[in-house]
Every structure is written in structure tokens, then in C-alpha cells.
Amino acid sequence: MIIGLTGGIASGKSTVSRMLEERGAIIVDADRISREIVMPGSPVLQTIAEEFGADLIREDGTLDRKLLGAMIFADEHKRLRLNKIMHPPIRAEMQRRISEFESRHPERLIVADIPLLYESNLQHMFPEVMVVYVPMSLQLERLMKRDGLTEKEAMARIRAQMPIEDKRRLADIVIDNSQDLEATAEQLDQFMKRKGLR
Template sequence: MNIGLTGGIATGKSTVSQMLVKRGAILIDADVVAREVMLPGHPVLKAVIAHFGQAMLLADGTLDRKKLGEHIFAHKEERKVLEGITHPAIRAEMRGRAAEYEAMYPERLIVSDIPLLYETGQGSSFEEVMVVYIPREMQLTRLMNRNGLSKEEATARISAQMDIEEKRKLADVVIDNSLGLEHTERQIDEFWLRKGLL
């Protein structure tokens, strides 16, 4: 079974993904794949440098993430260019891995962890989508505490994503992560049993 896992920033998606892995799921993490396609020698990094220039590389040939981040933050249209280069490659790599794992381990749960799953129109790519949910106010507090942000900065980051209430409505499975880890673990156990996973 192949599911998509998403949520909002600071909702506890990583916690839930680790709970699933602990029970035997195979995790494909979009953030990890996004870093891999930017490694020296990868065609995606070559395409990024071809557009944005050699100045985006550090002396050791790796991507200067800070400089690229500042550039696309200052030039909004350039973010679309970057996404146009990276997103198709990341999606293709994730789909390929999911198909490979499904063929090798047909009895295992394959989880694709994608922060912007709905925002990038991938909701229908999976048998089910699991959303990790906490109320927006709690999300704001957690993000401020976790990242040392002001209320304005945290609000801006949360507002850049689809509203968590919208994601909850779209989800096939909602994991409410607002009542403590034990409560979250119980929901994962219930999901696991309901799906008949070993």
C-alpha cells in the first residue's frame, strides 16, 4: 500500500513518519530526495547552475543553499524557475522509488512524506493521504518555539502553505497530534490494524 503523508509546518509530521517506520513502513522523504538531486554531479544541480550561474556554488562544488535561497526570495519569479527544474525530478525519483519498493515488498506500507503534497497537486497520486493535524494556534506556538521566530514571522511561514483545516478536510486519514504522543501512537496503531498491516 502506497500512502502520501503531509501536514502543515510544525504539526509533527516527522514524529508521525517515525512512528510508521517503527512499525515497519518504508519512508520516502521528499526533503531528503530534494537534497540528493542537488548533490555535485547530479543533472538537476547542473541544470540549476546553468540557469542561476556558478556563483551559486561553494568552493567544494556543492550548492550554496543560503545564497540561492536569498536569490529566489528577492526574485519571486526565479522561485518558479527553480521549482520547474527541481519538482519534476523530485517527483519522478519518488515515484520510481515507491514503485520499486512496492514490487520488492508488496506487504509493506510505503509512505511518501511530502510537505506540500496538496499544494503541488499530488493528492490523487496515492491510495490514501494521511494528514498530521494540530489546530492553527498550536501550530503557530510550536513554530515560534521551535524556530525562535516572532509571531509575524511564524504567521508568514504558516500562511505560505495551504491552511491546515483545508488539508484536514481533504485527507483520507487524519492523525490529530494535538493531545500528546500517546494519543498519536494510539491513532497510528488503529490505522495499522484497520489496514491489516503486519
């Protein structure tokens, strides 16, 4: 069984992903793949440097993700250009891994962890989509604390995504992560039970 997993920035999606993995799910992580495809010397990294400037490449050949993040969240046009470069290779690698895991482990839950699943219009790829939900006020609070951002910087990142309430409405499965971890774990246990995975 395959599901898509998404949420808003600072909603706790990574926590839920880890909890699902602890419960036996195989995780295919879009963020991890996005870091792999920009390894030093990769063609994707070369394209980013050509498009946005060679100063984004550190002396050791790695991408300065913080500098790139500040650039693209301040400019919608640049953010969309970056997505056009990054999304096709990420999607191709995700599909390759999902197919491989599906053939090797047909009895396991496979979770495609994709932060921008709805924004990238990928919901058609999955029989069901799980959304990790917290109210926007809590998203803002957690993001400012986690990344040391001002309210303005944090809101720019939140507004770059589809509103969390819209994601909640579109979801097949909603995991409310606004309480403690025990409450989140209980919801995941119920989900696994309903699907006959526990």
C-alpha cells in the same frame, strides 16, 4: 498498500513518518530525495545556480539551503520557478522507488512522505492521503521555536503552503499531533490495525 503522507510546516510530519517506519512502513521521503538531487556537481544544482545566482553554491560545492530559502520565501515568483526545476526530478525518483518497493515488498505499507502533496496536486497518485494536523497557532509557535524565526518569517513560510485546515478537510486519514506523542502513537496504532497491518 501505498499512502501519501503530508501536513503543514512544523506539524510534526517527520515525527509521524518516523513512527510509521518504526511500525514496519517503508518511507519514500521527498525531502531526502530533494537533497540528493542537488548534490555537488548535479545538473539540478547547476540549473539552480544559473537561475538564482552562483553565490548559492558554497566553497565545498554544496547548496546553501538557508540562503536559497530566505530568497524564495521572500519572492513568490522565485519560489514557483524553483518548484519547476525541482519537482519533476523529485517526482520521477519517488515513483521509481515506490514501484521498486511495491514489487519487492507487496505486503508492507509504503508511505510517500511529501510536504507539498496537495500544493503539487499529487493526491491522485495515492489511494489514501494521511494528513498530520495541528492548529495554525501551534504551527506558528513550533516553527518560530524550531527554526529561530520571527513571527513574520514564520508566517511567510506557513502562508507559502495550503492552509492546514484545507489539508485536514481533503485528507482521508487525519492524525492530530497537537497533544503528546502517546496520543499520536495511539492514532497510528489504530490506523495500522484498521488496515490489517498489525
